[in-house]
Amino acid sequence: MARGVSPIHQRADYIETAPTGPAPHLHVVDPVPSHAQQKPRLSLDGVTVNFGARAVSAVQDVSLTIGAGEFVALLGPSGCGKSTLLNVMAGFCTPVQGRVLLDGEPLTGPSAKCGVVFQKHSLFPWMTALDNVAFGPRRLGLTNARQIAQDLLDIVGLAHVANEWPASLSGGMQQRVGIARALATRPPVLLMDEPFGALDAQTRSLMQEELLSIWDKLRPTVVFVTHDIEEAIFLADRVVVMQTYPGRIAREFAIDIPRPRSAEVLNDHAFIERRREITDVIRVEARKTFR
Numbered sequence: 656m657a658r659g660v661s662p663i664h665q666r667a668d669y670i671e672t673a674p675t676g677p678a679p680h681l682h683v684v685d686p687v688p689s690h691a692q693q694k695p696r697l698s699l700d701g702v703t704v705n706f707g708a709r710a711v712s713a714v715q716d717v718s719l720t721i722g723a724g725e726f727v728a729l730l731g732p733s734g735c736g737k738s739t740l741l742n743v744m745a746g747f748c749t750p751v752q753g754r755v756l757l758d759g760e761p762l763t764g765p766s767a768k769c770g771v772v773f774q775k776h777s778l779f780p781w782m783t784a785l786d787n788v789a790f791g792p793r794r795l796g797l798t799n800a801r802q803i804a805q806d807l808l809d810i811v812g813l814a815h816v817a818n819e820w821p822a823s824l825s826g827g828m829q830q831r832v833g834i835a836r837a838l839a840t841r842p843p844v845l846l847m848d849e850p851f852g853a854l855d856a857q858t859r860s861l862m863q864e865e866l867l868s869i870w871d872k873l874r875p876t877v878v879f880v881t882h883d884i885e886e887a888i889f890l891a892d893r894v895v896v897m898q899t900y901p902g903r904i905a906r907e908f909a910i911d912i913p914r915p916r917s918a919e920v921l922n923d924h925a926f927i928e929r930r931r932e933i934t935d936v937i938r939v940e941a942r943k944t945f946r
């Protein structure tokens with residue numbers, strides 16, 4: 656996809672060229688999922704995390720392999736351990752059992768290979784948008800840090816606000832600068848913890864399309880935590896549904912909706928069917944948290 660092409664134009668192209676045949680087939684992950692054939696980027700093997708003296712583990716015996724360039728959404732009811740699992744992948748949290756491999760090497764702490772984006776952006780308020788994005792490359796001593804930042808702001812559609820302060824930008828713009836900053840050191844992995852959770856519905860929807868556009872251009876491996884079932888299906892190649900007490904993987908769903916995707920797929924029969932299946936699983940898990 657050409658750089659600088661807006662999601663709206665991509666959508667127009669997609670509509671014009673989209674196949675008119677039957678709706679794409681979606682299926683529950685089978686014993687030999689397609690992602691298993693990709694080169695593993697991140698592997699969790701029997702990961703368990705306990706907090707303090709709690710009787711129940713926050714995350715228990717979770718094994719998950721994520722391929723290079725794959726987009727995985729972690730979904731599940733509140734408290735099922737999504738953020739904890741993401742923090743384990745980021746090297747912020749050490750499991751009491753199990754191990755995490757990043758490109759085949761044990762992960763022992765935060766890695767430059769992982770960019771992290773949280774729900775609340777963490778831009779430096781005293782730096783312009785451009786300097787925020789250039790911060791990581793400058794720390795690495797890259798002489799072209801400014802050019803890298805300009806290119807990334809261009810990719811997220813914010814070249815025109817490069818010299819503005821974070822406080823003067825909307826929530827959606829701040830989050831786009833945050834994504835550009837997380838990508839500035841070209842990490843092969845992007846870990847996102849409810850990055851659009853604080854945005855209004857319209858901005859959120861645009862940001863989802865924007866993220867897919869960025870992912871299409873740069874192809875990082877993405878792990879995306881969300882409560883939102885539609886968001887997970889719309890974005891991901893695979894949706895991993897977690898269960899609570901203890902936090903474990905309940906079920907995985909492969910999402911075979913063709914890309915590029917636009918908001919129109921939300922009305923697709925296959926999309927609606929997959930949403931119903933995932934909602935059923937989540938409802939059962941969410942009920943357990945009220946017992």
Ligand SMILES: Nc1ncnc2c1ncn2[C@@H]1O[C@H](COP(=O)(O)OP(=O)(O)OP(=O)(O)O)[C@@H](O)[C@H]1O
Nearest residue numbers: 706707713731732733734735736737738739740902
């Ligand atoms: N720092 C901590 N100290 C103690 N307990 C914690 C800590 N962080 C998380 N927990 C507990 O671990 C469990 C999983 O929490 P986590 O935040 O990972 O879940 P989550 O699925 O991301 O929840 P939410 O969707 O509400 O953000 C919860 O029971 C939570 O109370």
